[in-house]
Every structure is written in structure tokens, then in C-alpha cells.
Amino acid sequence: MMRIVWLSTFLLLLFACKKEKAEFRPTPLAIQIPSHFPEMPIPTDNPLTEEGVELGRYLFYDKRLSGNDEMSCASCHMAFASFTDTAKYSTGIDGIQGNRNAMALINLGWDAFFFWDGRATSLEAQILEPVPNPIEMHETWKNGLNQIKKDVTYRNRFYRAFGVEDFDSTHAAKAIAQFIRTMVSGESKFDVMYKIENNMALTSYEQSVQIDAEEWAGYDLFKSLNGADCFHCHNGPLMRVKKFSNNGLDANPTDVGRAAVTNNPNDIGKFKVPTLRNIALTAPYMHDGRFKTLDEVIEHYSSGIHPSPTIDPLIEFAGQGGVQLDAQEKYLLKKFLMTFTDLNFINNPKFQDPN
Amino acid sequence: MKHFFILLCLFAFASCKKEKITPPPVLEETIELKVFPVFGGSTLYLDSIYTGPNGERIKVTDIAFYLTKMQSNGLPLSEVAYFDYRNMGNALLSLTKKHTDFPSLSGVIGVDTSLNHDDPSAFPNESPLNIANAGPMHWGWNTGYIFISIEGKADTLVDGTDNLDVSFSYHIGTDAMLQPFSFPQINWVQTGEKKYAFHLNFELFTFFFNPLQPVNIATEPFTHSGAGSQALTQKIAENFKEALFPQ
Numbered sequence: 001m002m003r004i005v006w007l008s009t010f011l012l013l014l015f016a017c018k019k020e021k022a023e024f025r026p027t028p029l030a031i032q033i034p035s036h037f038p039e040m041p042i043p044t045d046n047p048l049t050e051e052g053v054e055l056g057r058y059l060f061y062d063k064r065l066s067g068n069d070e071m072s073c074a075s076c077h078m079a080f081a082s083f084t085d086t087a088k089y090s091t092g093i094d095g096i097q098g099n100r101n102a103m104a105l106i107n108l109g110w111d112a113f114f115f116w117d118g119r120a121t122s123l124e125a126q127i128l129e130p131v132p133n134p135i136e137m138h139e140t141w142k143n144g145l146n147q148i149k150k151d152v153t154y155r156n157r158f159y160r161a162f163g164v165e166d167f168d169s170t171h172a173a174k175a176i177a178q179f180i181r182t183m184v185s186g187e188s189k190f191d192v193m194y195k196i197e198n199n200m201a202l203t204s205y206e207q208s209v210q211i212d213a214e215e216w217a218g219y220d221l222f223k224s225l226n227g228a229d230c231f232h233c234h235n236g237p238l239m240r241v242k243k244f245s246n247n248g249l250d251a252n253p254t255d256v257g258r259a260a261v262t263n264n265p266n267d268i269g270k271f272k273v274p275t276l277r278n279i280a281l282t283a284p285y286m287h288d289g290r291f292k293t294l295d296e297v298i299e300h301y302s303s304g305i306h307p308s309p310t311i312d313p314l315i316e317f318a319g320q321g322g323v324q325l326d327a328q329e330k331y332l333l334k335k336f337l338m339t340f341t342d343l344n345f346i347n348n349p350k351f352q353d354p355n
Numbered sequence: 356m357k358h359f360f361i362l363l364c365l366f367a368f369a370s371c372k373k374e375k376i377t378p379p380p381v382l383e384e385t386i387e388l389k390v391f392p393v394f395g396g397s398t399l400y401l402d403s404i405y406t407g408p409n410g411e412r413i414k415v416t417d418i419a420f421y422l423t424k425m426q427s428n429g430l431p432l433s434e435v436a437y438f439d440y441r442n443m444g445n446a447l448l449s450l451t452k453k454h455t456d457f458p459s460l461s462g463v464i465g466v467d468t469s470l471n472h473d474d475p476s477a478f479p480n481e482s483p484l485n486i487a488n489a490g491p492m493h494w495g496w497n498t499g500y501i502f503i504s505i506e507g508k509a510d511t512l513v514d515g516t517d518n519l520d521v522s523f524s525y526h527i528g529t530d531a532m533l534q535p536f537s538f539p540q541i542n543w544v545q546t547g548e549k550k551y552a553f554h555l556n557f558e559l560f561t562f563f564f565n566p567l568q569p570v571n572i573a574t575e576p577f578t579h580s581g582a583g584s585q586a587l588t589q590k591i592a593e594n595f596k597e598a599l600f601p602q
Contacts, residue, residue: 038476038487110487198474198496223495225579232491237476241490266402266416313416313506313522316577 022156024163026051029178031109034186036200036237040109046124046174048181051161054354056179058157059172061353065144066137068093073130073176074353076102079346082278083183088289096135099255101289104282106275106345109181110238116271116287118244119261123177128169141169148172185277185345186237193219193339194237211339218336221329225316228301228333229323232314233273239340244270245312248305248322249286257287268310277340294337298330384549386457388448390438391602392418392557399559401441404519408564411572412510414519415559417441419492420503420595421483422536423470425462432457435470437483437492447555454543454551461537464596465502468530472499494528503527503595505562511573523576525591532580532592538601554602562598570594 026049033040042048059065060073076090077083083105089097100116108114114126130136131144145168148154158167161175192209193216195202221227222234233241244258246269253269261267271287285291291300302325305311307318317323325333345351392399392415399405404414418440425432425448436448465471466484475486475493484500486493492501504526508519543551563570568590578584578591 036474036476038478038485039480041480041487200474225581231494235495236486236490236493238486242487243491264402307520309508309519311522313508313524316522316524318522319520 022159024159026161026163029053029182031182031184033184034191034237036191036195036198037184037186038110038237040181040184042109042181043122043124046177048178049161051157052175052178053182055157055161056175056177057351057354058154059148059176060179061355062148064147065131065139065141065172066093067139067143069147071137076130076136077105079352080281082106082185082281082346083351084282086283088284090136092133092135093138094134098135100287101284103272103274104278105180105183106185106277107183107238109184112242113272117258117261118272123180124170124173127173127176127180131169141172145169145172183345183351185342187344188277188342189215189339190239190277190336191237191342214332214335215339218332218334219339221325221333222336227323227329228298228325229314229316230276230301230333233312234276238275239277240273240275243273245273245314246270246308246310247301248307248311248315248318249290249300251306251308253308255288266310269308270310270312276337278342278345280338280341281346294334295330298325298333301325302330382549383451384453384551386450386452386454386543387446387546387550387552388436388555389445389552390440390447390555390557390599391445392440392559394558395560396558405559407560412519413507413559413563413572414509415505415507417504417506418557419501420464421466421492421500422447423463423465423467425460427457427459427461427541430456432460432462435466435482435484437488457543458541459537459539460541460553461535463533464536464592464599465528465533466500467533471530472496499528499530501526501528502532503592505591505595509572509576521572521576523572524579525570525577525587526579527588527592527595528580532588534592534596536596536599542601555599556602558598558600562594565594565597568594 029048029050031040031048063069063072065072071093076085078085085102088101089099090102091097103116108123112121114120114123120126120129128141131139131141155165158164158171162171164171189209189211192202192206193211195206223231233243233245235241244267246253250269256268258270259265259267280294283292283294285297291297300322302322305315305318305322311318394405399415401416402414404412406412418438420438422436423434425436432452433448433450438447470484474496475484475489478485480487483489489500492504494501504524506524509521509523510519511521541553543553546552563572570590575587578587580588
């Protein structure tokens, strides 16, 4: 009897002590791209894998990457706000605020430049900035990752994703970039309108979506050259164009925007054209969060344009202050802007905090 | 003696071994098409100010256009070529082809009707027609692509101030505005080993101040090829064609 007890105890101890064995056999991950979207360009040195995306999701929500262990990427990119900050300026761990509004994380897999001034030319490069930035997470990547390295589960996740034991910031950035590339929004009412407009096949769910006459009228206005004239900078399924533009916010911009990157005075006051997807959820608006509501934004384009030497030539009615919409047109335009809301995107369990 | 004989054999064997020579890679011929925007014959720089014959000050901020269905005597050269001066410089097209196969060049200014109304998301990733690349050059499936886009600012007021107070944007599109082009003789210039180039000028002076039909920026600052601006659209399209010619 005693022998059996001893044997059982020994076996129990043996199994209890057995290390979890991580293997490097990454599983390729194909993202579900909406049928009306272009193919997503994936960098050859950072292919999407299930393990990489999972790791990236954990890191995105991990506060240990900040100097006081109280801030993560998600602190300024909140799911309910379509992964942006509801504050005009985000506040870093030392209580310091920046001077630009956090950008929403939507369909970034198709973007070619990042930040309002486009200073990062890859998602991976963009991700490397906020951790050491003294007005944001204010931590060295080395220290942040040293914290992470104490966690055997994390070590295993890195090994499964990249086959490395001594991982560094480049691996972390790649993982977070993979996670962000999976954040695809293409299930809004607008997507149904886009498909109907272009005679594309609708799913049974899309066929059940009701679009009213006012929303269609708002869409017409959005595209009309003599109406709101928005589509020059916001078009296609991604609802943005790849460019920097001065949209007439200031006659003498205090934030020079793109010019700080290019040192070209012709770029003063130009900023990245953002997507309009989920625009109703991403207030406040513009690079400096100056507009609290969509009504204020619409009023800006209607009557608040300030001409300047670098204003976008496509702001064609700048000379008269804007496109001069009447109250009904503003109402219709706002109704259309609401069709960009994609609740499936912000509530997708795959994008939420895994903890 | 036996050992000596073996050594001799080994020596002979080693000395007879052929040195393995890796043949140099076969260099394929490449051809390049480039476009050089000029103003009065001198290089035009975006965002710089140029003066017209009547003192008009003009600043061009963007030049972009598509050429499609390019071929020579029935031999296809390229389905689509895209020029974007701000983002891609002078490049129009670079291909692995033999320059001797293309003694002439013809095609369409704009996006041929067979491509103009396709799903812009369905073109290959690297295609300039893919919506991810076309961006502002695509209006919608129905209207299609902007074939020619010339944007900028001008000072058209004789008021003593140098403000570039007028914005202009000329967006030419729709199937009716497609124009054939033809360069009957191509003078290929050798630019390197198995590299040949064909250079075009785009003369903005001719574009704006065509003696037969000049563009009055003050009164004709915009066209988006809509119903109310056919005359200006036609003029811009024709002036563009005339201003694009081989060097």
C-alpha cells in the first residue's frame, strides 16, 4: 500500500513539474477580407499567423509596456470608440498631454503611412514609437519587455509566434502589427449601400439591412460636386484616399503637420486624410480634436474654411468659406455619415482585451 | 614505384578537373517610359510659381494621368500606365521588353472603357487601377477613373498682390473623354547595358496657353467632367493631348 502511495506521489510531482513545451510551428492566418475590398498588402517579413496575432493582442492590452504599468496601447485606442481616444489629447503616464488627437485603428492594413503627419511608413515602425515616447507610455522597450520576459506564458507565446527566446521590440512590433491588420471594418450600412450602388452580390444579412431615403440622399450629397463635395478625399470602400491635405482649418496653422517631416513649406498645415469609417464613434475630430461633434465638422466644411497658401485645391469653395449647405442638407449629410458605423467591428470579441 | 604511379594518376586527375565556371546571368532588356513636365521648355517643379504670357502666376501642385492599351503595330506593350508626378516622379512605365519590338507607340489617354467600370478592388495589388493605389483618381464604378488630373493655384487678379488666390482643378474622365494617341516613331535612347528609355515632355505652357484655346484660370478654374462643363472638359482634354509629346 505504502509503495502505491509513494508511486502516486512521485508521478503527481513529476507531472506538476513538467514544463509547458512551446513549439515553433506558426499557423498561417488568412483574414476575412470583405468582398468589395482590395487585397491587403502583407509585408513579406511579417506574414500573419494565428500565434502572431494572438501575441499581438495580448501585447496591445498589456500595461507592463508602460513606465508605471498603468497604460497600454488600448488606453488611448478604446474599442467602444472605434479604437481611438475620446479625449481631445491623450494623456501619458506622467500626466503630459500631446498636441494631436489619437487616430482610430480601422483598416490600417491598407495604409502606407501612419500618424497624422505620416512620419512612419509601416505599421511596424509606427508601433515602435508610443512605448518610449516620454509623453505617452514613457518606457524603454527593453525594460518593458524585461517585465514581459518574466512571464513564462509570454515567453512561450513569443516562441510560438517567432521561434525566438530572446525577443525584442521588433518582434513585439511585428506581433502588434499583425493584430492590428486583423482589425478590418467592412460591415456597416455604408458597405451595403456601396454594394447595392455597384450591383454587387449581397449576403442574406445584407439584404435585410434597411436603408432609408434620407441616407441615400445624404450619400448623393456626399458625392455631389455642388453639394458637400466630400468624395475627393473620402471615397472607395476604404473611405479615404492616400494623401496629405490642408482642409482649411487655419489661415496660419500653428501645427505645421506634414511639413515637419518633409521640411517643405508647401506641406504646412497638411495632415493625413483619415478614413470616415465609424466616424460617429471617433469624436473629437481633426488632427487636434478641435471639433466635438459631427455637426461642428459639417459646419466647418459648410462655412468655416480658412483659405491659406497650402489649402487643398479640391476645397473648391474655399473662397466663399465652404460649400454652404442649408439645414436640410446638413441633416442629410449627417445621416449618411452615421451609416459608416460598424458595431460588429467594435464588438468583435477577437479585438477585445484577452484578459 | 607503385606509390609514385598512384600519385601521378591523382595529380593527372586533379589537373584535368575542369574549373567550374558559373555563366553570368543573362541580362534581360528593360525599357522605361518617362514623362518630364516642363513650362516653356524648362523643368516644371511642383509647388513652384511660373508666369504666363499675361503675367498670370501659376503654381501646379499635382499632375497625374493614365495611359492604357499601349501597343505597337498590334504588339501589346502595357495594359495600363500611371503617371503621378508628386509621388512617383518622372516614371510612367518600366518593363522587361525588347525596345526593337516597339518602333512606334499608340494607345489611349485615359482608362479604356473595357477597364473603366470594373471593380476597382479587384485589380491586382500592384496595378495602378487598384483602388488602394488609385485613391483620388477613382470616382466610382459608374463614372470610372479620372483620366487626367491637373491641380494647383493661380494669381489671376491684377491687384498688385501676389496671393495665389484661385485654386484650379481639372479632372477629366468619363468614357466620352477617352482620346487615342499615337507616336509613329519612337527614338529609344540607350541609358545603360540593355536599358532603353523613351522620354516624353508634358508642356504646361502649351496646356494652359494653347494659342487656339487658352485656359482662362480666373473664369475656368474647375471641371470634373460633369454635365455643365463639357466645353471646358473638352478643351482641357485636347490641350493635354497636344501638350504631351516625345522629346
